[in-house]
Amino acid sequence: MQGFYQRKKLIGAICGGPALLGASGILKKVTYTASLTEADKDYQFVMDWGNKADHLLVVDKNVVTATGSNYIGFAEEVLRQLSVFPPELKDPLKYFVSRHYSSRLI
Template structure:
């Protein structure tokens, strides 16, 4: 059974990944596993409490993992063990997905130097907040969602497109028409 690791952390924007998780649950071969820095409850931006199944350190040695999903959020502490996990998955060509501010973790792990990407975090955001911009801006695309090889990134309000692109990566649609119809249905179009 292929595991999908979902990184949960304090004040994460959980809505950005819950649709993807819901849809991945359609596949009985996929197992969703929440990971956190500690196996202790966290409170998301929605005020919903999450309890990670395993720690990020434990996730590094997990077998049968297909993907990692990282939502955006407001307290984006990037610890060494998450950098190690992202780099390991990248070297193994496993799917790595990040949305909104989540790509900041990928930038800090150094993998966006090799991939086209998008993010909600602009150059102005870093300037206005007096923070060093960790993104390789030469690879940035002003798009809702970007899929480049084994990396999917999206802007925060593009969570439907993000979910659809993840499902498409796993070939969960019969064809392009089914993919487009699913996207329209979830967007209420």
């Protein structure tokens, strides 16, 4: 993973995935976010908590990280970083977001 980082290849991690970045040492070099917290004792030795930002999505250098609940935003940002659609296109994945829920049983 360090090779990808050093060659400036896009790296993405969501939810608990940033723990893999931490284990490889990448989190010492970037600001990131994750669904993990300092209370998750199993990860305390691989995470660089000082670089963790309290945001749903963080892009720093060639690393994109997001909390698990922000999977649509994460996917959109990865696609933007890969130039799949133009930067000025607003809400390109809006189709996948449901704003109305029905609790009616049939």
